[in-house]
Amino acid sequence: MRTLTTPRSPTVAAAAPAMPRRRRRPARTAAVWILVGPYTLFLAVFGLAPAGYALWTSFVDDGSFSGGRDWAAVFHDYRLGDAAAHVATYLLLWLPILLLAVLSLAFTLHARPGRTTSALQLVYYLPGAVTGSAAALLWLFMVSPDSSPFSPLLRLMDVKSATDALSGGSLIAVLTVMGVAVHAGGWIVVLYGALNALPKDVLEAAQVDGASAWRTMWHVKLPMVRTYVAFVLISSFASGSQVFVEPTVLSTGAPGQISPTWSVNQLAYVYATQDGDFGKAAALSLAMLAVGVLAAWIVITRTRMYATDSSDSR
């Protein structure tokens, strides 16, 4: 696949070799460590260390090696299949809709700059400003026909009460709509920022060559912002596969309607808190991490997210 790369300014390109390399190296190294150091530290302390501890907990119970008992118990749990199916359905619905909404709205904003665009950016961002449990509570009101501003629409869809909206298969629809509304705004801002940073000369060249807005978007802009799109995908997959807050908070509005083990993350939480079984909780969390790593790796390799200009040219 051919991708467009940002052309380097001839001035900079010419000036670069003239820079005294030896003197810059230590400064460069220091800069790299200053920039990457805190991240590495946080990754080690809050990422790798907990993951290592989880691995230990999943194999060691009360100081003695438990073998794969916890892992086997997790994979034989009758609730895991349902929870995984719920999360997979949610991801299948939510991820494409989210990506489509983010891409189409960000590209539309970028194609029509002006005052309205700035106002629209804010409008798109607003739903995303309310996140987590607050968003879930807000949506609890939104799906209750008695309090919702969209009650005529809800009645049209035969939703007569919050019980209707949150029970059975309709929960997935509510979570999907809610997930798009909550997450799209922030990503639109990120992607719009990335589009704004694209070199003007490339876009002008496309225009001069007679490329339509659609072709410019598809063949010029999209390849240049692919790393951002990949990042949206990885982040969204991670948060979507770990969906927890939304079903948990929504279930407080209609107790008993949503299973406390509706999602995989909720099941892990129930292991740790309700069942007091940290070994099983650790095993399931690590299994989820493995899925997240695999998904991230696929996206990264497919989109060549970390490919640099130099590696492209090889």
Added chain:
Amino acid sequence: MKRWRAASLAAAAAAALVLSGCGGTGGGGGSGDGKGELLVWVDNTRMPAAQQYEKAHPDLRMRIVTIPPDAGYVPTKVSLANRTKSGWPDVVFLANPAEAATLASEKFGYAAPLDDLVPKTVRDGFTPGSLETCTFGGKVYCLRNDIAPTVLWYDAKLMKRYGYQVPKTWAEYQRTGLKAAEEHPGTIVGAVNGKYGAGIYFGSSGCPTRDTRSLTEVHIDLGGPNCTRVADLLQPLAREKAVTTVLPIDPGFAKFGKGDKILMLPAPAWFGDFMFGPAFKVPGGRVAAAPMPTWPGESKPYAGQVGGGAFLVSAHAGARTEQAADLVRWMTTDVNLQARQPTYPAFTAAAKKWGEAKSKDPYYASDPMPALTAAANALRPGFGAVRFEADWQSSFNDTFVKAVDSDGNLRDSLDSWQDKLEAAAGTSGYTVG
């Protein structure tokens, strides 16, 4: 290329690790042990009573912490305290008494048996059957603060206007319900959803959906007549929409009350004060209580249960155990204190005094206390506290309520409910008998 692959895998792992942290859930540690002070966890409603006890015992060092009444909160905190081996409360109030089964289990080992701490004479003062929720393998692990026996609430004004009699048997209840649905469309005579459906109908019928024999044994058998008769009772009522699947605590339920559509509602005692007026907006002078209808072949109107709270003493209280037990005893049995509490006291003498004010409450069309007292004394045995309470509710919704909603065969749905209950019980460490 290989290097790039390895680097990308590492990058993917790092990205996923960092991002996985974003969706995770944190949990704070438990409270400290307070260096000899009695650590008490109660909800907002029980706070003034705990403070009153503290005031009456100036020599006692107490720390009272307010906890939310949310289901799962206490087991969550206790499991964290178990992990850190510190921070257990000496006394805890459970808004959801089913959690006693979790906290008394071997895995948690939190609840202390009270048999030697609270004299039998005191325990005998509780409403018969009310401590069954707290009893596992013959040992009592908690004291009930209040109970929630079910009665047949009805709208006396509508009954009179329609010319109906308050049913005494479930067969009469079914006939009245079907008649009301035909003559006054939209009228409901019951609600079938979650614990409100399962606790009220199946609980009062004595259907063994959660009959605990010990901390590790539970009897579940939905094929028996005590279960199938509930399905047979509700099948025609469901078809004619005389029973609703809207959750009674859903704000959407108010439309039935506002529209004069609640003719009857078998529901717990606390619905009288907290649901009919404030939530359903049924005006004063209309709501009355009757005993639950009688099931075929029985002479006693048995009550189901939905709600009520309990107090537990920690097995880690050590030297403070006696003090903790005394506080729990006082909180649950002091007549003057219990007479002022909002819901039906579990202690018989306190319930009598509590009922004096209720009898005079002008909101009711007639004195509800005879029906409430009868219900409290007729709790159907076999409705135990189980560790799979949440699954008990959601599996009921997934099977029985789904069948009610879709005009399915209710008897058939009992088979799938049985399967789900057995799976839930097995996962929670029970053997199903």
